Amino acid sequence: MSKISYEVxxxxxxxxxxxxxxxxxxxLVSWNDRPPKFDIRDWSPDHSKMSKGLTFSNAELTQLKKTLTEIDI
Structure with a gap:
């Protein structure tokens, strides 16, 4: 299994x-030297470990923001 590289x-x-x-x-995280994406996940205090998370392109995050402003929370 190949190692995943990342840069915050x-x-x-x-x-x-x-x-x-x-x-x-x-x-904003670059995974495996790819263009950075918006990323939501849990990180250990030193950022050496992480949980599973969600990544969003600019378009996806824009749509999420629009949706969140439209719903009653």
Whole structure:
């Protein structure tokens, strides 16, 4: 199994933190030297480990933002 490489290009926000110090973050991340995408996932305190997460292109994040403004939360 090949190793996945990543680079956090820009840290945008911490959405939450659990008691063990892991933080759910919104970041701009380049995966395997590809163009960066918006990424939401939990990260360990030193960013050496991560959970499964979601990645969004600019168009997808724009649509998500539009949808969130239209729904009653």
């Amino acid at each position: 290009i820009e840290h945008l926000a911490v959405l939450s933190e659990n008691p063990k110090g892991w933080k759910k973050e919104l970041n």
